[in-house]
Amino acid sequence: MNPTVWSNGMYSSCLNGCTAEHLSSLQPDTLPSNSEVLGVSVTLSKEGENMKMLPESASCSSDDAGSGLISAGQQELSSSRNTGLLSTRRHPSPASSASGHHDWNFNSGHQAKRARVENIIKGMTSSPGIHCTDVTTNPHEELGGMHENEMIQELPLRQERSGSTSQAIRRQLESQHEPLRQLRTRFNHMEGENNTTDCSKEEKHSTWNSSPEKSLKDTCTQSYSEFEGSSSGKYQGWKKVKLMNYFQSKPERLKLMADVLKYELSRAVSRSVDSVFESMPLLQTLPNDEGNVETDAPFQSSVRKDKKSRLSCCENADVQVPDIQTEALSLVVQKPQLERADKLILQSGSRAHHRPKPLNPFSQDSALHEDQPPEKNHNAARQHVLRCLQDCPDVRQAKFEMLDSHRNPVKEGLTTNHLKKAKLMFFYTRYPSSLVLKTCFHDVQFTRCITSQLIKWFSNFREFYYIQMEKFARHALMEGAADVRSLTVGRESELFRALNMHYNKANDFQVPDRFVEVAEITLREFYVAISMGKDRDPSWKKSIYKVICKLDSDVPAEFKSHRSG
DNA sequence: GAGAAGCCTG
DNA sequence: CAGGCTTCTC
Numbered sequence: 001m002n003p004t005v006w007s008n009g010m011y012s013s014c015l016n017g018c019t020a021e022h023l024s025s026l027q028p029d030t031l032p033s034n035s036e037v038l039g040v041s042v043t044l045s046k047e048g049e050n051m052k053m054l055p056e057s058a059s060c061s062s063d064d065a066g067s068g069l070i071s072a073g074q075q076e077l078s079s080s081r082n083t084g085l086l087s088t089r090r091h092p093s094p095a096s097s098a099s100g101h102h103d104w105n106f107n108s109g110h111q112a113k114r115a116r117v118e119n120i121i122k123g124m125t126s127s128p129g130i131h132c133t134d135v136t137t138n139p140h141e142e143l144g145g146m147h148e149n150e151m152i153q154e155l156p157l158r159q160e161r162s163g164s165t166s167q168a169i170r171r172q173l174e175s176q177h178e179p180l181r182q183l184r185t186r187f188n189h190m191e192g193e194n195n196t197t198d199c200s201k202e203e204k205h206s207t208w209n210s211s212p213e214k215s216l217k218d219t220c221t222q223s224y225s226e227f228e229g230s231s232s233g234k235y236q237g238w239k240k241v242k243l244m245n246y247f248q249s250k251p252e253r254l255k256l257m258a259d260v261l262k263y264e265l266s267r268a269v270s271r272s273v274d275s276v277f278e279s280m281p282l283l284q285t286l287p288n289d290e291g292n293v294e295t296d297a298p299f300q301s302s303v304r305k306d307k308k309s310r311l312s313c314c315e316n317a318d319v320q321v322p323d324i325q326t327e328a329l330s331l332v333v334q335k336p337q338l339e340r341a342d343k344l345i346l347q348s349g350s351r352a353h354h355r356p357k358p359l360n361p362f363s364q365d366s367a368l369h370e371d372q373p374p375e376k377n378h379n380a381a382r383q384h385v386l387r388c389l390q391d392c393p394d395v396r397q398a399k400f401e402m403l404d405s406h407r408n409p410v411k412e413g414l415t416t417n418h419l420k421k422a423k424l425m426f427f428y429t430r431y432p433s434s435l436v437l438k439t440c441f442h443d444v445q446f447t448r449c450i451t452s453q454l455i456k457w458f459s460n461f462r463e464f465y466y467i468q469m470e471k472f473a474r475h476a477l478m479e480g481a482a483d484v485r486s487l488t489v490g491r492e493s494e495l496f497r498a499l500n501m502h503y504n505k506a507n508d509f510q511v512p513d514r515f516v517e518v519a520e521i522t523l524r525e526f527y528v529a530i531s532m533g534k535d536r537d538p539s540w541k542k543s544i545y546k547v548i549c550k551l552d553s554d555v556p557a558e559f560k561s562h563r564s565g
Numbered sequence: 566g567a568g569a570a571g572c573c574t575g
Numbered sequence: 576c577a578g579g580c581t582t583c584t585c
Contacts, residue, residue, distance in 0.1 A: 419576085452569095453577085459570065460576060539582090541571090 414444060414453060422454065423503040425559055426461045427515040429552040440559045461503065465522070466541065468498050473526035487527055489520040518551045 418441060425432065425440060437454050438446055472495045476487055489495055491511070499519060500511060525544045534540040 455569080456577065463571080539571095545571090 414441075414450060418444065419457065421559065422457050423461065424509050425555055426458065426465075426503050427509075427511055428555045428559075430458070430462055430465065430518075431549045431552055432458055432555070436555060440555055442560070464502055465499065466526075466544075468495060469519075469522045469526045470530070470541075473523055473530055476523075476527060477530055481527070484524045484527055487520070487524050489516055489523055491516060495519065495523065512553070514553050518548065521551065522548050 421440070429436060432440075434451060434455075437451070441454065444450055473487075481487060496511075496516065496519065500507065504511060522544070525547055529535060529540055529544060534543075
């Protein structure tokens with residue numbers, strides 16, 4: 001007998017309202033192991049006989065999917081999956097991923113600056129011979145083209161050989177070096193306090209404890225190289241004047257050294273600050289935006305290594321990093337604020353090209369790159385803000401919220417990051433309650449408009465989801481799929497890819513197994529319904545929705561404990 | 566009638 | 576994805 005006799009009267013009547021999941025529940029335990037399957041084909045092939053095998057609880061009379069059936073169906077799906085129907089792949093845990101690389105990226109620049117300053121101080125204090133004293137006014141001529149660096153390195157030796165340094169001068173110099181020693185000690189102390197990361201500790205150790213025998217060589221070499229390397233005419237002028245002074249008057253030497261030290265210190269500090277800003281693009285915008293990078297990484301367990309590494313880099317910086325507000329979707333933004341948001345959007349959009357990749361799946365930057373061009377983001381944001389300004393019905397409430405948003409800039413509305421987060425939430429819950437939404441988007445000031453927007457998002461997600469399901473179910477039917485058992489959803493399946501592309505475009509989130517199971521159940525529901533011709537009823541999908549809405553899972557704690565905007 | 570949800574459309 | 580519309584439920 002043809003097992004695809006969907007028009008079988010008995011089957012139809014019995015399965016009236018009986019869902020695919022019901023059918024799925026009739027599984028291997030109750031059927032011969034080599035059975036084609038599930039209720040569908042078994043029933044069709046053996047007709048009424050097999051219906052006896054239905055568990056009592058699996059009555060087909062109810063239109064409502066019982067929880068017992070659901071869990072039975074889940075078990076079946078799980079077991080079938082274990083037999084290899086579905087392949088699973090997991091991203092390596094970011095927790096075990098190395099973050100050293102990016103730590104190094106950040107620290108190396110900082111370390112370099114510090115090392116240079118340190119060398120300057122160290123060179124000045126540790127080398128009694130110091131002293132670029134005998135440098136002539138024209139070293140190039142005097143030394144026959146000898147490189148200045150080399151010349152400077154030679155100085156202590158020359159001096160020693162000539163024996164020109166008297167004891168008195170030595171004592172005087174040493175006493176004058178004392179403040180430099182103190183400075184070095186203080187600097188060292190400060191560095192010790194500020195650098196607590198393992199990486200920097202190591203670096204510091206190797207740097208600060210390098211040979212005390214190091215002479216002014218390092219200092220002069222580096223400084224002098226920079227003198228020469230500098231393209232600044234102003235700096236060249238300063239250099240000439242200083243050198244002339246230096247060579248004309250011995251007491252000026254220390255002054256020169258002090259000047260060099262000051263200059264180097266200030267440059268090192270400013271460069272360090274610059275490097276921090278350059279290495280952390282998020283710092284370049286919104287000074288009042290919410291959160292920092294650390295709290296902005298809600299799904300560390302699911303993001304890839306590189307993103308985690310960048311995160312570590314910023315965490316080590318121990319800096320409050322404001323996030324980027326690329327899309328000002330606030331419902332309560334007054335005009336000046338709107339203009340400001342506008343500028344910020346443009347700003348962040350134009351800078352996006354120069355930034356490293358986002359730190360996490362919800363970074364604004366990521367949203368800009370992955371979802372749409374910055375211009376579109378900008379326009380969408382602007383339109384949305386304008387819309388909300390026009391639509392928000394309760395002006396008093398809006399004013400209050402506007403004030404509140406001023407007090408608490410964290411809650412500036414929904415962003416693309418929120419959207420991204422919502423999409424990932426969909427893997428767990430297709431029908432989130434308002435409580436769940438509020439819990440997961442606690443960084444958003446909930447208004448009626450915001451709430452309805454979130455609800456609308458999930459409505460859109462569901463719409464796409466069910467459209468895909470119906471499409472694939474019809475496709476399977478057209479291709480002559482004999483029974484519902486043949487309909488499986490694996491991670492390599494076309495259906496899964498379509499869904500993953502929609503909800504997890506960056507593919508940086510590990511889709512939970514449960515979602516794959518639910519997708520399979522949904523597909524089978526559609527398959528059965530269409531097969532039975534239920535789609536002639538205008539509201540035929542409702543019974544499916546009823547089933548699917550009961551398959552929601554709890555949203556993981558990571559979604560609740562992190563900001564996403 | 567209000568609100569939720571779905572459908573259709575751009 | 577969002578707006579407008581319809582349908583359904585309370």
